[in-house]
Amino acid sequence: AQSVTQPDIHITVSEGASLELRCNYSYGATPYLFWYVQSPGQGLQLLLKYFSGDTLVQGIKGFEAEFKRSQSSFNLRKPSVHWSDAAEYFCAVGALKGLGQNFVFGPGTRLSVLP
Amino acid sequence: SQTIHQWPATLVQPVGSPLSLECTVEGTSNPNLYWYRQAAGRGLQLLFYSVGIGQISSEVPQNLSASRPQDRQFILSSKKLLLSDSGFYLCAWIFGGNTEAFFGQGTRLTVV
Numbered sequence: 001a002q003s004v005t006q007p008d009i010h011i012t013v014s015e016g017a018s019l020e021l022r023c024n025y026s027y028g029a030t031p032y033l034f035w036y037v038q039s040p041g042q043g044l045q046l047l048l049k050y051f052s053g054d055t056l057v058q059g060i061k062g063f064e065a066e067f068k069r070s071q072s073s074f075n076l077r078k079p080s081v082h083w084s085d086a087a088e089y090f091c092a093v094g095a096l097k098g099l100g101q102n103f104v105f106g107p108g109t110r111l112s113v114l115p
Numbered sequence: 116s117q118t119i120h121q122w123p124a125t126l127v128q129p130v131g132s133p134l135s136l137e138c139t140v141e142g143t144s145n146p147n148l149y150w151y152r153q154a155a156g157r158g159l160q161l162l163f164y165s166v167g168i169g170q171i172s173s174e175v176p177q178n179l180s181a182s183r184p185q186d187r188q189f190i191l192s193s194k195k196l197l198l199s200d201s202g203f204y205l206c207a208w209i210f211g212g213n214t215e216a217f218f219g220q221g222t223r224l225t226v227v
Contacts (some may be wrong), residue, residue, distance in 0.1 A: 006158075034216075043121075043205060044218040090159065094209075094216075102149070103209060103216055107158035 002027045004091050004106035012112040013081050021076040021109050023065075023091030032094035033074040034103070035065055039087045047089075050074065061085070086113045117142035121206045121219025128226055134179075134193040136222050138206030141187065148189040149207040150181055159205065165189055201226045 003026045013019055025031055032051055036044040048059025055067040065076045074091060091106040121138045128134060140146050150162040161174045163181035171181050178197050182190045189206060206219040 036218075041203075041221070041223060043220040046216070102161060102164065103207070104161075105151075105159040 002093055002104045004093050004104050006089075006091055006106035006109050008109045009107070010110045010112065012114060014114045015083050016080050019076075019078045019081045019085070019111070021089050021091075021111070023074045023076065023106060024072050025074065025091070025093045026072065027093050033065075033067060034092040034094070035059065035063070035074075035076050036090045036092060036105075037061075037087045038090065038108075044090065047076070081111075081113055083113045083115065086111055117208075117217065119206060119208050119217045119219050121222060123222060124220060125223045126225070128196050128224065130198055130226055131195045134191070134196050134200070134224070136191040136204055136206075136224075138189045138191075138219055139187055140189075140208050140217075143208070143210070144186060146187065146208045147210060148183070149209060150189065150191045151205045151207060153203040153205065154201075163191070196226045198226050200224065 005024045007022050034049045035047040037047050038044050047063050048057045048065055050057045050067045057065050063076055063078050065074055067074050088108045088110050090108045092103045094103055118141045145167060147166050149164045151159045152162050153159050162179060163171055163173055165171050165183040168183050168186055171183060178200060179191060179193050201224055204222045204224060207216055209216045
């Protein structure tokens with residue numbers, strides 16, 4: 001079965017510091033991979049996605065992610081974090097499940113930003 | 116344009132009361148629709164999905180049910196809410212062979 005793990009439940013960084021959020025997946029085929037951000041009380045906003053091609057993907061708000069097939073990873077990075085980046089981040093893999101298509105989400109990583 | 120609407124945004128309900136959350140989609144036909152729940156401190160758990168009118172698949176047996184009365188309408192219900200039903204509920208429309216997804220703004224449900 002498809003699965004997504006995010007090893008870090010909570011990360012705290014200082015404003016201006018670099019950031020890397022980890023994501024590992026288990027999927028039997030070439031995955032479609034996504035990173036979403038959820039601000040408090042809000043729905044999910046797509047940051048970036050990977051389908052094929054260049055393994056380094058650029059997203060919105062200065063985020064990027066790198067797909068590493070050998071490590072089954074899709075880590076999210078940002079060179080300089082802003083206070084407004086404090087939120088919860090979800091990694092997801094697009095999967096087929098029976099007749100329905102589905103996103104399998106990781107448990108999320110909560111990011112806190114210190115001034 | 117394609118959009119997804121979900122309401123209400125917040126809801127406080129007493130234990131034992133009924134629940135109805137509605138999700139509608141615009142700008143498409145025959146969408147694949149999903150209900151997810153995010154409990155406090157946990158990730159997103161798939162509750163139900165529907166590939167068409169009257170077609171509902173349940174992922175987790177529980178106190179909730181879903182219905183698809185119209186092509187672009189997906190409803191999450193409960194006859195009697197439990198405290199454990201509290202959480203953040205998200206409706207999603209996933210399409211394009213899992214390459215695209217729109218999410219509603221979510222409903223924060225607190226059962227008291």
